[in-house]
Amino acid sequence: MEHYTDVRPRSNRTRSLTHASPLEVSLQEALDALGDPIRRRIVRELAGVPDWARACGTFAHLPVAKSTLSHHFSVLRNVGLLEQRDEGSRRLNRLRRDEFDGRFPGLLALVLDEERPDA
Template sequence: MPNNITNTSTKQEAMLGILKALAHPIRLQIIVDLINDENGAERHCTSFGLTVAKATRSHHFKLLKDVGLISHIDRGNHSLAKLRREELEEEFPGLIGLLSNL
C-alpha cells in the first residue's frame, strides 16, 4: 500500500487488493489474529497455528505484505509479521474495527 494515498483510483485499487487478500480464510485468520493481539506485537510466522506447508504459509504472508496489510521483519532465522495498524487506520478508517468483530 503506497504511503499517503491521495488518488481515488489508487485508493480503490489498494482496497480491492486488500479485499482480495482477505477473501482467503487463512489470510483473513492471520489478520484477525494480529488485530486481536492486545500487544500489537510482531509475531513469528509459525505462531499462527496454520496447518499448511511452509511454502503455502510463506505465500499467504507474502500476499498480505504485498497489499500492505502487514510488514515483514527478518530477524536472522526468524520471520516476523506485524499488522500495519496505524497506516491502515489512516487510509481506511474503520477497516480494523470491522475485521476485529469477525
C-alpha cells in the same frame, strides 16, 4: 594484508521482502487479500499481540502447507497490512493497523470483529 569483514553474501531472504504502502493499494486489492479466511485469521492473531511479537513459525497451527502460509504473508505485505523483519533465523511480523486504517477506515475493524460472538 586486507581484512574483509563482510565476506558472506547477504541473505536472499532479506532482499526478497517487499512492503507496499497502503496508499498504493486499491480497495479491490485490499478486499481480495482479506477475502481469504486464513489471511483474516493471521490478521486477527497479529492484532492480539504487540508489534514484532509473532514469528512466521508460530502460525504452523494453521491448516495450510508452509509454502501456502508464506504466500499468505506475501499477499498481506503486498497490500500494506503486514510488515516483516528478519531477526536471526526468525521472521517477525507487525500489523500495520494505523497505516491501513488511514487508507481504508473501518475495514480492518470489520475483520477483527468477525469472530466475536456479538458481531
